[in-house]
Amino acid sequence: MDSFPLLRLFLLSLTHAAAGLQSSDHFMFSTLGDRVTLPCCIPSIESCSSINWNVYGHVKSDPQVVKAGKVTAPNDLRLRLLKDCSLEINQLVLNDARQYSCDNGALNSSVSLQILKVTETHAQKDIELQCYPSTYVGQGQCSTRVHFKWTTEDNTPLNGGRFQPENRGPCLSQLNIAKKTTDHHRKWKCQLFQNDTLKATASYTTTVKDGIEEVFTAVGESVSLSCGNTSSLGVSGSVAWAVGGRPLTDDISPCKGQCHVNTDSSLVISKVSALHAGDYNCSESADQHKVLNRIRLHTLDVTSEHGPGGDNLTLTCVLTCSVKCEKDFNLTWSEGGQNSWQSELMHENNTLIKRIFVPVRSVTSDELTCMARREGAVVASKKWHTVNSLQTLAWLALPLGLLICIAAGGLYMYMKRKHNKDAGNEQSNIGMTHVYDVIEDENNEELHQQGGVKRDAFTTTDSFYDLLQAVY
Known part of the structure; x- marks a missing residue:
């Protein structure tokens, strides 16, 4: 100094x-x-x-x-x-x-x-x-x-x-x-x-010279992979991305239709899946041997499976590594209640797997989280929401109750309309009976009268139409 x-x-x-x-x-x-x-x-x-x-x-x-x-x-x-x-x-x-x-x-x-x-x-x-x-x-x-x-x-x-x-x-x-x-x-x-x-x-x-950057991300999320320092490319320079030694333009590339390169030359995967795990290279388009950055992408996913009768829930956390999962990688679950238990960490090919078994009836609505760790530090996590079976029945009963209410309302309206229609028909029958009685009285009166037949007939006819008009 x-x-x-x-x-x-x-x-x-x-x-x-x-x-x-x-x-x-x-x-x-x-x-x-x-x-x-x-x-x-x-x-x-x-x-x-x-x-x-x-x-x-x-x-x-x-x-x-x-x-x-x-x-x-x-x-x-x-x-x-x-x-x-x-x-x-x-x-x-x-x-x-x-x-x-x-x-x-x-x-x-x-x-x-x-x-x-x-x-x-x-x-x-x-x-x-x-x-x-x-x-x-x-x-x-x-x-x-x-x-x-x-x-x-x-x-x-x-x-x-x-x-x-x-x-x-x-x-x-x-x-x-x-x-x-x-x-x-x-x-x-x-x-x-x-x-x-x-x-x-x-x-x-x-x-680190000739080093490789590790990136961890959850399935379903978006991830951006940096190309590194591109200042040496010049104004007209461009970059090329490859995964597993294959250009991303290859038809069999897992990035087909889900990746794009930003203006800063970074590679963006819009919706990550386990198939995207791999080693990515960013290099100059003119000289692909001049690698600007190497990135090793690992993905984390959680799947669920209900046991017989739907009483138990099994959540499986899977870390898919690019080539192999290092010894300093680990998976941990957040606590899922006193009655839940977790499996041992399992290695299968290039994946790490850890399961948690949750009795659905013993837990309320909860949020379980699987965390991927590297040397003890959390590098990625994925959450899963569990729901109590009683709450599930309540949510299922809600639309059923609405359907019952709608059906009951429809039946009530149908019965009410039918009742009104029957009442109208009964009133109409009473009115017509009254009309027929009036007509019969008029006819009897005509039999006892000798004169003014035409005048009485016209009067009777007018009265008949007036009564019909009153009824309708």
Whole structure:
């Protein structure tokens, strides 16, 4: 490490002390791209209009970033003065890792902002990663209350003999990894804790020469396979994808009709099936021997089967590997209730299989999850919803009840219409009987009268039509 920047920082500290600035062991840790809030610890601040913020270090511009309560340009794009006079910095860059001081002319407080960083040391057989808090002069300062943890991408602690973390000092942790070809494009995390509280996390993606990237995905989902760095292709350059040594344009390709290449040259499989498991290569179209990236795709699926009578449910979790399933692969089921039990992990050809047996009547509506693990870390998962048999009967009874209600309503309407029709027919018969009685009376009267036959006949006829009109 260069000793001159450290000497410069020491001289700056003496200068600050001589100017009346309080030396501080207050450290804050953060991560690139994050947002951080630096506290102004001056007691009894009445107004932020008297507050100034200064940044110390090797800066070419004016070190004052806040003057009389106002953020100075061009710092107003990423810096903000909060109501409690603390300073907020957004989208952190490594150059922000400096010492900051707030003052009101009489009192001041300072804080050292350090950004966690991971670097790699090239080794012949191993991968060596160093994690440390960084300032603008290099490695920052720490205290005995700081410690580090190394994890996988999903924050699972690293387990296994090929991972050897070691502390190289209060501010430096190193992870030694016994290199595998499948460590290509694999992400690792370094976590910094202060007083057992997580303060910052830094990620690092390793690149292995002639390595192959492992990708895990669930059946039915969409997956995107990266072609890697295509900047060397040029404007007119293009890429070609192949699986198992066969171009994806081949008629027997499992990707036929389900894959497409994006503008960034990545390969997208819209709906993954177990047939898509395999080794994929992305290369230059003009020179297919120049491979840009190799990807090994593994798929995870869950199937179900009911036992005799539908009382028991068997769920089968299958991890289909590209060529073979490595020893560090594993399958686990989430708990399915006290009465459920799981089978042993089985190896069949290029698959891993694990089953769970669930008595349907003993569980309520539940969500069971099968998880594929690599060296203890979850790399893919697939969920399955189980439903209680009583709830199933209830759901089946619901449409049946609706059908019964509809049928009963239809029968009621039919009976009501029939009743109204019968009542109408009865009333019509009564009306016609009355008509016939009137006609008979008229005829009897005609037999006793000798004159005015034509007039009486016309009168009788008119009365008959009037009665019919009344009835209808």
